[in-house]
Amino acid sequence: MSDNIPATASTDPASVITGASILLDQVSKRYPGQAKAAVDGLTMEIPAGKIVMLVGPSGCGKTTTLKMINRLIEPTEGRIVLDGDDVTGINGDDLRRRIGYVIQAGGLFPHMTVATNIAIVPKMLGWSKDRVAARVDELLELVSLDPAQYRDRFPRELSGGQQQRVGVARALAADPPVLLMDEPFGAVDPITRVRLQDELISIQKELQKTIVCVTHDFDEAVKLGDWIAIFTEGAQLVQYDTPERILAEPANEFVENFIGAGAGLKQLTLTRVNEVELQSAVTASPGDLSSDVLSRLDQQGHDHAVIIDGRNRPLQWLSRRQLARLERIGSTRDPRLPVVGERATLNDALDIMLVSSVGAALVTGGRDSFRGVVDVETIMVAMSQAHARARTSHAEGKPVGINTGALTALDGPHDGTAPLRSADRGAGGE
Ligand SMILES: Nc1ncnc2c1ncn2[C@@H]1O[C@H](COP(=O)(O)OP(=O)(O)O)[C@@H](O)[C@H]1O
Ligand SMILES: [Mg+2]
Structure with missing residues (x-):
């Protein structure tokens, strides 16, 4: 079905x-x-x-x-x-x-x-x-x-x-x-x-x-x-x-x-990644020329590029420095990629960011397709909003x-x- x-x-x-x-x-x-x-x-x-x-x-x-x-x-x-x-x-x-x-x-x-x-x-x-x-x-x-x-x-x-x-x-x-x-x-x-x-x-x-x-x-x-x-x-x-x-x-x-x-903190578990605003990212594909990707980073004022495969699944997340060392983008998947599903909680997202060096995580949706980037600042803002909401709304049936x-x-x-x-x-x- x-x-x-x-x-x-x-x-x-x-x-x-x-x-x-x-x-x-x-x-x-x-x-x-x-x-x-x-x-x-x-x-x-x-x-x-x-x-x-x-x-x-x-x-x-x-x-x-x-x-x-x-x-x-x-x-x-x-x-x-x-x-x-x-x-x-x-x-x-x-x-x-x-x-x-x-x-x-x-x-x-x-x-x-x-x-x-x-x-x-x-x-x-x-x-x-x-x-x-x-x-x-x-x-x-x-x-x-x-x-x-x-x-x-x-x-x-x-x-x-x-x-x-x-x-x-x-x-x-x-x-x-x-x-x-x-x-x-x-x-x-x-x-x-x-x-x-x-x-x-x-x-x-x-x-x-x-x-x-x-x-x-x-x-x-x-x-x-x-x-x-x-x-x-x-x-x-x-x-x-x-x-x-x-x-x-x-x-x-x-x-x-x-x-x-910490029931208060657990409210964080109630907010999911897809409820906060994601940042867009520069994406590239295996086989692309690094120099092209770098110039697109320049145009859009970004520091990292997300490499996605043919089904829009993230493979790598490369900094300018990493890109500068390459001629073309490879097709291997970085096993340590900080990826979080869009239905994950902000708690989960924070955990994953904390172990990655970037202070941000890649967000994926259905069947692991790339959606955008969530960073620590966004989570902090969402946290305080969640706290405020939790204090005021118990009105459902x-x-x-x-x-x-x-x-x-x-x-x-x-x-x-x-x-x-x-x-x-x-x-x-x-
Ligand atoms: N096959 C069994 N025979 C006798 N007592 C059982 C059996 N299975 C479970 N119990 C008892 O029934 C109670 C509930 O067990 P269980 O449903 O497995 O609990 P839970 O999954 O919440 O840990 C426990 O006291 C357990 O010892
Ligand atoms: Mg049991």
Whole structure:
């Protein structure tokens, strides 16, 4: 479905939602021999096409909740409703074909190639060989892996981040409306994690799936989530709200502690690179004469040129000094290029700038195409604006509350803009 959408479609807010809504209706899980329920009467609605992050301390029931949605774990009580259909009783294997599942390090089968791993569900669905092969390549492109280079590799021949990308491609193979992710970026280094997060955001912009993602990292939840559900033990919902409102109005002391120190600074995590004004740059291509590039720098009063490849992806960022040493521009990609996705947060951008010597970063959009340059000064200005905004605006629609007993909206009609939440018995909230 995404084949015809150009990389720039990410600016279109009206792109089609392909996700399905999910309703957990009074769902409980009691493991044999456990005194307390791992998930205790949880009711929450996950709106179609949104990313909902489940956060909370270890052992609070996040993974159990997630696995009950695709019935890797059978609920002891309650119903799971997918786009209005009660799927609690249907065959679990059929259900799992409609729900992609991503775990840490991708969970790839080590003895299968990348292509075979991705093709598992399409093959089970009886797709033709050609269709499967085309789909594998399309998905590899989507997760920014060159199909020719990677489709025949084995998982051990990939970095952790690349394995994770393949895991996402595999989960998306049959175009399921729902994607479940359990701490997907927990096993990769911080820089790779930021890239994978940015990629997930840009994939989601294109595909508009319903994504339920478990994390123990509150900053990750703020960055990725349209909504964040904060759990305590027994998957009791303490707060289910937008990142903005959780930061501005934590429901209780537990949430405050969970958010941690510096909630004010975390507002920075709410501003994304594409919300600030980018600087333009002089661009050039491999093969260009350095002297031509230098004279264009002179004309436009710039000190650096961004070298882009045939698909507008940045390869190098060269200073006048570096250009002066070259006759023609080369085509290699500088692995240390300070690049940040346009959906990255200002926090991420700052991190990346701080390790680059330039005090600025290259911004890329869909499928890594070059958009412009963001510098430290721009971020400083945006920071103070974000702080000012955070103090004044909490006016959007309120979340809809419910009791675990019945799905009754307390705050007017449920229009899909606010999540249902269980009135957490005694755990806080409104
Ligand atoms: N297979 C199992 N058998 C018994 N208890 C389990 C099992 N899986 C999880 N639990 C328990 O259920 C609770 C919730 O676990 P889990 O959903 O994995 O939490 P989280 O993902 O938030 O860390 C924990 O107390 C855990 O020990
Ligand atoms: Mg877990």
